[in-house]
Amino acid sequence: MRADRISIAGLLLGLAAIMVGQVLEGGSLSSLFQPAAFVIVIGGTLGATMLQTRYPIFIRGMRMGSWAFAAPAVSTESLIRKLVAWSHLARRDGVLALEKQMGSETDPFFQKAVQLLIDGADANRLRDVMEVELTTYENTLRQSARVWDSAAGYAPTVGIMGAVLGLIHVMENLGDPTRLGAGIATAFVATIYGVGSANLVFLPIGRKLQTHVSQLITLRELFIDGLVAIANGDNPRIVESRLLGYVARIPD
Template identity: 45%
Template sequence: MDILSLLGIILAFAAILGGNLLEGGVLSSLFNGPAALIVVGGTFAATILQTSWPVLKRAFIQVRWVFVPPYIGMEDGIGKVIDWSVKSRKQGLLGLEGLAEREPERFARKGLQLLVDGAETETIRSILEVDLENREQRDVDSAKVFEAMGGYAPTIGIIGAVMGLIQVMTNLEDPATLGSGIATAFVATIYGVALANLLFFPVANKLRSLTRERSRYEDMMIDGIVAIAEGENPRSIELRLRGFLP
């Protein structure tokens, strides 16, 4: 569990609600069903319209990374590569076959299998880099879904505000309806701006950050696997891979 992400969301909304209370407002004034329907419904509708189903599905599955990020163990990765290097020098590349079958990471398993198959170093690098780039692009596309939501939400909030003001203007002779119309107008704007800047943009940036970390890890694995194929000394490989550590 990423405590900082959870704490960030709690503090963000606590600041908004707490500030409202300190200014003498009441919480009920910030809860407006029509405004929420306009902003949330409109934002999701616009995002669904511009996004393909596979990308949308992956984005909503991947959003759990914000609170439960994937494990990216750079030190563990270096340790694994060094173990592979030592074993390959003692038993040859075919000695890695058993490790390839038991390796839980799909990317590392693919690299080990290429080593066992005796692929050329440039072939190994090319295949793994294509795999990395495709995975990275899918992850970036997931982050862009939430960036799109952050872009649409404030604009939809303005639409909600205008709709509320229209209701006010068309019912000036009925004072009982003025309050709800004005509330919808201002609350819709708050919803749009708050969701964009306190939720959607931070989620998108967090996913991008995790994507960069994962790509750095896989870049490190590629360098390590290629170095094994070239027969480098385990100590030299370790020194090179430690350059990837933050």
């Protein structure tokens, strides 16, 4: 994992812009902090998202949220160098020589692909089996990433619900002017929380996660192509030339 500085800077800039704008308008920062509005919007959004999503997908989606600020390590060039080295080794000593390399692979996807190659699967069978694995992997990650898109869709509506609840509170206390301010503040701040969280947090994180998922999928496509080339006995130079085409698609 590596820190994604632009995501951190973007979130801080967005929050700072709102607070600075509030001060420039002559408002108080304290008026933006309403615990009741926060509970309504975040709790309601979380509940709606949980209701929509299966538990494993929801949990994985929450964990993936950290990817927006600490991106998963993607090293295309080092993977290409490894595959080219394996290609040299397989041409010289046969694919069984790759069995010693299994210990260096911690990703179950990569382990299974290498095991198929070692077990003698031909290029077409290797590609067919691993493409099924890749499709399952991609569907799981994309469903998990969409948890944040779902939250972005619910948050503004829940914010409006919070505003309505605040106005109900105001109407119930029209005879007590001292309690009107808090109710009105909760009403409008709930709307800000709903719209702000959707457009400054949930939606950007969802889009960033989709970008990382695409990179991880492409990295696995590269790995499959490399192993298929090894299974076909291609010249290592040809293998390297083919795989280098992925570099522009997966920026490190």
